Ligand SMILES: Nc1ncnc2c1ncn2[C@@H]1O[C@H](COP(=O)(O)OP(=O)(O)OP(=O)(O)O)[C@@H](O)[C@H]1O
């Protein structure tokens with residue numbers, strides 16, 4: 102073990118871990134937005150909303166995330182979409198996780214009892230108001246666990262954007278290895294950072310879950 | 318107040334309502350009884366259009382519920398009518414993520430634009446009526462079945478409906494809790510609230526009803542004042558049902 | 565910038581086909597390793613030996629808490645530092661196989677725990693040993709219950725197999741990259757690769773549904 106080396110690169114790894122967190126957070130925000138929209142469209146009786154949503158989920162869950170990132174980053178310019186690595190990474194990861202979130206959110210909405218919608222409608226609430234006031238808050242409680250699973254998958258999946266040269270944790274490790282030839286130390290250091298990030302994320306999700314469980 | 322004319326409803330090949338007609342006048346209390354699966358719930362749900370009927374007319378306070386309108390306009394129309402129809406369900410259907418107070422005040426604040434303070438005052442009055450003043454800030458999960466159902470009644474009353482629909486509101490309750498809910502309904506009867514009540518509680522039905530309808534297999538077999546229907550029934554089918562219930 | 569032209573993809577179909585072949589070999593081997601490796605990990609995870617149990621728990625925690633890509637790098641670039649040299653394809657199979665063995669073991673362990681309680685006592689009372697009970701009674705039932713969850717893992721494995729292109733395994737994604745380096749048409753080739761992955765994914769899902777149906781019927 103070359104502890105001296107670890108000491109020298111530590112701060113750069115910490116900064117790269119920050120990029121990983123930022124990347125994951127932004128992608129999750131995008132994914133949540135897409136997931137909510139996708140779920141509502143997929144549940145809509147209007148087939149012009151339902152069909153595109155179904156196609157979206159099927160395509161982005163049916164192909165590798167890496168290929169999706171490559172199509173956006175390398176193929177994008179061919180159709181006039183020229184993006185820097187970081188935004189391309191956020192876009193790719195966000196769209197990908199959004200497809201998974203669509204299914205989670207749809208499942209949560211369907212798990213809310215049918216009587217809840219009827220009770221809200223019988224009071225005179227419109228369908229959309231009943232959705233916002235009554236169904237979605239309850240679905241949110243049921244969604245915390247799948248959200249946790251997806252968040253952790255996303256944090257790990259964010260390592261893929263190293264392939265489109267975003268300087269996050271994995272790519273940083275890779276770069277230092279090329280210059281120092283000490284792969285073991287540096288990969289283990291990166292692994293420790295990932296474990297730390299994921300442990301913290303899991304901790305917050307557990308807290309959130311406990312809170313919602315108490316509420317219901 | 319409520320008028321149902323020759324209403325038909327089928328689920329696939331299964332005909333659940335086969336030409337039902339009835340009328341409830343202002344302040345009248347109509348009780349509907351009948352065996353399981355005879356279409357009582359379907360009828361009640363059709364009145365506030367939770368179930369769309371295939372044929373016939375439904376009128377509430379001079380307005381046609383199932384007007385042949387399409388799209389957004391119909392949505393608005395039906396939402397308006399539903400505000401005049403309070404409905405209480407067998408399974409309570411309280412909103413579990415809201416406190417008792419929020420359950421009651423949500424719809425009036427949202428739909429009638431009543432300010433929070435006024436809505437809460439109103440809710441307190443209603444909670445007093447259903448004898449639950451001490452549970453204002455509880456969540457539904459912290460209440461017993463009977464308490465939940467009384468909150469559900471208060472929630473429906475908060476919209477100041479012209480008619481109340483009760484669908485077997487005591488069927489999911491333990492026997493010792495049925496009385497407290499029935500008491501609330503009797504109180505409403507004394508205030509001359511117009512009500513349609515589906516129930517399996519014959520004693521209660523006899524006490525509150527102005528008019529009783531006996532349904533079986535999607536048709537009204539017999540109707541009349543409670544005394545006549547319960548003690549002087551002329552139909553074999555009704556007698557058989559009553560014998561079964563009172564056994 | 566010129567318009568999109570998908571006809572070049574057809575010119576490169578032997579390259580893509582070779583990539584597809586390598587992807588199939590890679591996934592078949594990795595799936596086998598992940599299933600075979602999952603069983604001992606699952607058993608170790610419920611062992612009575614506390615040290616074995618905690619060690620397994622730690623191993624699983626580390627492999628689930630770090631990205632597959634990092635694990636692949638560690639195997640391919642890191643092991644040579646301690647004198648172990650593996651070819652890209654072997655590194656890829658081992659990396660994917662172990663990563664998913666960990667996920668599979670989690671599923672299997674949950675399945676075993678779910679059947680164990682009632683069935684265990686019944687078969688022990690017949691005079692079977694703990695090991696025999698496991699082998700003859702618990703594991704067959706548990707495997708049947710967890711087939712759908714294992715299937716999901718295998719589908720995820722297929723999609724994540726694209727990652728091994730980064731450690732230069734000549735599979736589908738890398739084949740597309742090679743074609744792109746000659747034609748400068750990333751959009752067409754990555755899309756074509758995506759379509760191929762989608763199809764494999766589709767047939768794999770179809771096959772797994774069939775298996776699920778069969779196991780469900782044999783109950
Ligand atoms: N959504 C539906 N789809 C198909 N069939 C339905 C549906 N709702 C009700 N039914 C059928 O319609 C018939 C009448 O149901 P309904 O709930 O109105 O009976 P009920 O008189 O209220 O019975 P109970 O006393 O058990 O509540 C039943 O046979 C039921 O199976």
Ligand SMILES: [Mg+2]
Nearest residue numbers: 357358359485
């Ligand atoms: Mg009913």
